[in-house]
Amino acid sequence: METLKGKIALITGGSRGIGAAVALALAGAGADIAVNFRARSEEAERVCVAIRNLGRRALAIQADISQSDQVKKMAAQIERELGAVNILVNNAGIARQLKLEDIAEADWDEHISVNLKSAFLVTQAVLPQMRAQRWGRIINISSTAAQTGGLVGPHYAASKAGMLGLTHSYAALLAKEGITANTVCPALVETDMMRANPRATSSVIPIGRFGTVDEVASVVLLLAENGYMTGQTINPNGGWYPS
Numbered sequence: 001m002e003t004l005k006g007k008i009a010l011i012t013g014g015s016r017g018i019g020a021a022v023a024l025a026l027a028g029a030g031a032d033i034a035v036n037f038r039a040r041s042e043e044a045e046r047v048c049v050a051i052r053n054l055g056r057r058a059l060a061i062q063a064d065i066s067q068s069d070q071v072k073k074m075a076a077q078i079e080r081e082l083g084a085v086n087i088l089v090n091n092a093g094i095a096r097q098l099k100l101e102d103i104a105e106a107d108w109d110e111h112i113s114v115n116l117k118s119a120f121l122v123t124q125a126v127l128p129q130m131r132a133q134r135w136g137r138i139i140n141i142s143s144t145a146a147q148t149g150g151l152v153g154p155h156y157a158a159s160k161a162g163m164l165g166l167t168h169s170y171a172a173l174l175a176k177e178g179i180t181a182n183t184v185c186p187a188l189v190e191t192d193m194m195r196a197n198p199r200a201t202s203s204v205i206p207i208g209r210f211g212t213v214d215e216v217a218s219v220v221l222l223l224a225e226n227g228y229m230t231g232q233t234i235n236p237n238g239g240w241y242p243s
Contacts, residue, residue, distance in 0.1 A: 002030030003225050008083045010034040012065050012122055013092030015044035018141060018189060021213035022089050023047055024054070025221045031087060032057040034078045038064050038092070057082060065092055065118040075125040084129035087224050090119035090163070091141040095152045108155045115159035119166060127179075136179035137224045140167050141216075142233075144187040147241045151188075151204075160185075164233060171231030180230035182223045186216045187237030206239035 009026045013019040014035035023033045024047070033051050035058060037044040048058035059081055063074040078085060093115040098107060119140055130136025144150060146161040163183055170181035188204070189211040205211075219234050235241060 004087070005030030007031040007086040007224075008034070008078070009087035009089065009224070010036065010078060010085045010122070010126060011089045011091055012036045012118065013038075014089075015040040015047060015060075018186070018213050018216050019089070019091040020047045021217035022091060022220045023058075024050055025214070025217040026087065026089075026224060027051040027054045027056040027058070029221060029225070030056070031224075032082050034059045034061055034082060034085070036061055036063055036065065036074065036092065038062065065122050066113040068121050071118075071121045071125045075122075075129075078126075079129060084133060085126040086130065086133065086135055087137045087139070088123060088126050088130075089139045089141065089220060090122060092118060093141070093159075095143075095156050097152045098155070100153065103153055103155050108158075111155045111159040112162070115156070116162040116166070119163055123166075123170065130179050131174075131177055134178040136174070136177075138167070138170055138174075138179065138181040139220050139223050140181070140183045141220075142183045142185045144185050144235070144237045144241050146185055147235075167233070168231055175230055178227070180223070180227060182229060182231070183233045184216060184219050184223070185233055185235050185237065185241075186211055187235075187240045189213060189216055204240060205237075209238070211236055211238060 009031045011023045014023045015037040035044045044060040048060045051058035063070040140163045142163040143160040145157040167183040
């Protein structure tokens, strides 16, 4: 059922992992997809091929979304080639696991810039398109680390916690304009980022296993389809952080 037919979705960090799964889930519901990537052009193109095989339009677009000039160019290109963005999934992020005593100012600045500042920049860039249509979905991919501290470190946890406040503010300010804003906080999910963390173990998950990217993508799809849910934090975390 093409519940999102005619909608244009932008997925940041959409070339692999959760981002790629989200792109395919939204395309399966009828949306055309812009797949943002920073360096993995071949992987982004493979995702686009899969989207086109579903009968939807797809655009792979390179941009470092922590840089405002690149974000503005990206938003303009998507509008020219696909149309105005209706659905934004702020998924791009980094997670460099460090010992507490080894976290430097540069590590803090990098995580805040890539994980949090980028979500603000991209949202601000596409928001005029959503407001003009009086329809939009802002979906921020945070982490259980925002709620528990997680396994990576305070630099990562703080960047992901900031997304919760960002979501709450957009939700309150835009509710009367047909635009919703919600956050998804996955726990340990089977991705390259998770596998690179030596502390990642399913023993911390009450269900006893890692999550899958498709399980996260199904939550994003729900939020994209639902116009009454806003300002919420959804937790596909296997019971790690009951709420």
